[in-house]
Amino acid sequence: MQSEMNPNTDKPVLEVKSLRKAFGSLEVLNDISFSVKHGEVVAIIGPSGSGKSTLLRLINQLEQVDGGEISVCGQQLCSNNEAGNAVYSDQETMRQIRLNIGLVFQNFNLFPHFSILRNLTEAPSVVLGKRKSDAEKKARQLLDKLGLADKAAAYPWQLSGGQQQRAAIARALALDPEIIFFDEPTSALDPELTGEVLKVIRSLAEENMTMVVVTHEMAFARDLADRIIFMDQGLIIEQGTPDEVFNSSNERTKLFLRRYHE
C-alpha cells in the first residue's frame, strides 16, 4: 500500500482518551483509550453488552460522555475539567466534527419516505447547502459504485436488506466523511446477504477509507482489519494486529474467540 505524502497522515483521525460512561449506576465504559490513524481499519469485537455500541454512540454525539476526551481530525469534541468530568466544545466545533464522521447503523435507518436517491442527496443539500444537481451527480456516482444504480428511484421498502445497508453506506459517503463507523452492519441481514455488504466495506478499505467496524464476523475482522480491539464489560481487554489478537494468551480473549469458532 502506498503511503501518502500528506503531512496529516500520521496524525490520528480519531483519538479517544480515558472515556467513561455510565447509565445510572450501570458503568458501561471504563477508561477506554485508543486512536485510529488515517487509512486504518479497526475492528472492534466483544460479547454483546460489552459497550461497543455505546462507544460508537458517544463518538457520534448520540449519547453524552461522562468523562474523558474525544478528538476527531485534531478537533476536540470533549475534554475533562478539573473535576474529571467531560466538558463539550462549542456548538460549531461539535457540528464540524459531526460532518467529518459517518455512522452506519445495524438496522440501516434509511428514511422510508424518501427515494434512495433523495436519501443520499438530502443531507448534502440541506446540511451543506450543495446545489441539487451537484448532490445528485455525486449520489448517482456513489450508487453506481455500490451497485445500486438501478435503485435510485426506488423506495427503501422495495430493496433487500443487503441493498438497504449498501444504500445506507452510500448515504454516509455522500457527505465525504474522514472516518466511518459501522455498528454491526451485517447483524440484521440474512446470512446470504452479508457478503455483499462486507464486499462494499472491503472495497472502501482498499481505497484507504478510515473505518471503525464493530462486528461479529470474525473471519472478516481477521482478514480486513489493520488492528483489532477486543472489548469486554466496558473495558478494552486488548488491542493489536489480527494475528496478535487471534493468537492471544489472554484468557478472556481466548474464551470469547473459542465461543465464536463453534
Add this chain to the structure above:
Amino acid sequence: MNYSVVIPYLLEGTVTALKLFALTLLLAVPLGLLVARLRAIKNPLVNLPVKFYLLLMRGTPLLLQLIFFMYFPPFVLGISIDRFIAALIAFSLNYGAYFAEIFRGGIDSIPQGQSEAAKVLGFSSWQTFSKITLPQVIKRVIPASANECMTLVKDTALAQTIGVFELFRAAQNTTSREVSIIPIFIAGAFYLVMNSVVAAIFNRAEKKLSYYKG
C-alpha cells in the same frame, strides 16, 4: 312546506357550521402540534401545565367548555364576547388537546433510529423534525385525524347551546315553524354530505402517501 325558503335557511346555517369547522381546524392543528412537542419536554415546569390542559379539555364536556367561554369573559372579566368567537375558542382548545394526543402518539411511533440517523448526518433538530419526523407522522395520524374531523363536523351542532346560529339550530327553528320533523332529516343529510367530503379528502391523502411503507 316551502322548500325554496327552508333550504336556503338551512344552507345559511351550514355556512356557519363550515366556518366553525374550518377555523377550528386551522387553529387546533397547529396548537396540537405545539402541545405535542411541549409535552415531550422533560422539564416539569413545561409539561405539567401541558398535562393539566390536556386533562381539563378531555376530561370535561365540550358543552361545559362552550358555556364557560361564553359567560366567563362578560361576567368575570367584564369583556363582551361574540358568540361565534366564544365557540371558536372552546372548539379550538378542545380539539387542540385531542390532536395533541394523536400527534404525540404519531411522533412516538417513529423509530428513534430515524432522528438519530438525521442527527448523525448533520440535520439540526428543526430540520430533523420538519423533514424526517413530521412527514412520517402525518402518514401515521391520517386515520385518527379523519375520525377527529368527522366528529368535529357533527360537534359544530353544539355551538347552538350558546346561541350560535348554525345548521342544527336552523333545522330546529324550521321544525317548529313548519310543524314538521322533516327539516331535521334534511340537516342530517347535510351533515352526511359534509362528512363524505371529509372522508374522501382523507382517503385521497392516504392513497397519496401509500407510495412508501413504514
